[in-house]
Amino acid sequence: MPAAAPVSPSASARHWSTEAVPPERRLDYWVGAICEAFLEMDCSSREARHFDGRLVSVASGALSFNQVEASTQDVYRTRAAIARGAQQPFYLITHRRTPWHVVQGGQRVGLRPGDAVLVDSARTYELHYPSAVEVVSIQLPRAWVGQWLRQLDHPVARVAWRDQGWGQALSAWSLQFAHEPELASLVPEHLLADQLGAMLSAALEPAVAPTRAGRDLAARARVLMRDRLDTAGLQASDVAQALGVSLRTLHRAFAADGATFADSLRGLRLQRAAELLAQPRLAGVSVAEIGRRCGYADASHFVREFQRWHALTPARWRRDRLSH
Numbered sequence: 001m002p003a004a005a006p007v008s009p010s011a012s013a014r015h016w017s018t019e020a021v022p023p024e025r026r027l028d029y030w031v032g033a034i035c036e037a038f039l040e041m042d043c044s045s046r047e048a049r050h051f052d053g054r055l056v057s058v059a060s061g062a063l064s065f066n067q068v069e070a071s072t073q074d075v076y077r078t079r080a081a082i083a084r085g086a087q088q089p090f091y092l093i094t095h096r097r098t099p100w101h102v103v104q105g106g107q108r109v110g111l112r113p114g115d116a117v118l119v120d121s122a123r124t125y126e127l128h129y130p131s132a133v134e135v136v137s138i139q140l141p142r143a144w145v146g147q148w149l150r151q152l153d154h155p156v157a158r159v160a161w162r163d164q165g166w167g168q169a170l171s172a173w174s175l176q177f178a179h180e181p182e183l184a185s186l187v188p189e190h191l192l193a194d195q196l197g198a199m200l201s202a203a204l205e206p207a208v209a210p211t212r213a214g215r216d217l218a219a220r221a222r223v224l225m226r227d228r229l230d231t232a233g234l235q236a237s238d239v240a241q242a243l244g245v246s247l248r249t250l251h252r253a254f255a256a257d258g259a260t261f262a263d264s265l266r267g268l269r270l271q272r273a274a275e276l277l278a279q280p281r282l283a284g285v286s287v288a289e290i291g292r293r294c295g296y297a298d299a300s301h302f303v304r305e306f307q308r309w310h311a312l313t314p315a316r317w318r319r320d321r322l323s324h
Contacts, residue, residue: 114162
């Protein structure tokens with residue numbers, strides 16, 4: 001599939017850059033920036049005299065996607081900072097290029113590029129970046145994480161390895177935002193949150209063995225989803241309620257089947273759109289209307305999703321099929 005076109009900067013994105021201040025003040029500026037964007041932390045760097053850093057933060061509902069590019073540094077979350085803070089979110093951190101390590105609960109965890117680690121800001125931690133920092137750090141409210149993980153309080157950082165199970169999917173998904181955090185503003189908030197939550201649960205909690213009941217539930221969910229594809233804003237909670245199961249049970253059924261609710265819904269919608277675009281009797285119906293009939297309230301979002309999935313724009317797909 002071809003690479004997607006660069007995303008235009010989001011009007012809701014917040015930016016910080018050490019270029020805004022003289023070199024001698026850059027590390028102090030950076031400490032203030034990360035405290036403002038995230039929460040209170042201390043930071044030191046052996047390159048303090050030549051420090052360079054940029055931070056972009058994009059909100060999506062309760063979540064926040066943060067792209068950090070900066071000089072080598074060591075970050076500390078202290079007991080005093082925890083005592084002064086009102087919020088204690090989690091952070092899912094993924095580095096793009098170089099090894100680094102995190103310390104929490106007395107345990108040091110070495111990480112490779114692409115490994116995703118979940119850090120609890122209610123506990124002291126250290127983040128050590130021996131080389132330049134190129135990460136995405138996704139801020140997750142504590143209550144939100146509690147909806148997805150059975151064990152909320154954990155003494156050490158939890159890792160989703162880039163080459164193991166659902167960690168592969170979570171790594172690839174997270175790294176998209178390390179490149180372009182503005183992507184978070186282009187996807188409906190509930191779908192983004194559902195997809196992340198489902199992958200986080202599948203990657204960090206014990207694997208669920210496929211069962212006949214689970215496969216049947218996933219199949220029934222897909223039937224219901226097909227029936228409601230024209231419903232913009234269809235959520236996993238809507239499907240779970242209609243099927244009489246909990247949201248967690250529904251997501252774990254999809255995970256055991258090797259899928260997520262969000263990806264399954266996207267696939268069903270784009271498959272339906274491809275079928276409608278290929279029908280001669282609908283040749284006069286606009287691309288935007290085809291998207292609306294498949295649950296896309298925003299025409300530009302539909303075009304981007306269709307092109308990523310089918311490697312062609314909806315208009316080109318239609319021309320190719322109707323010209324035969």
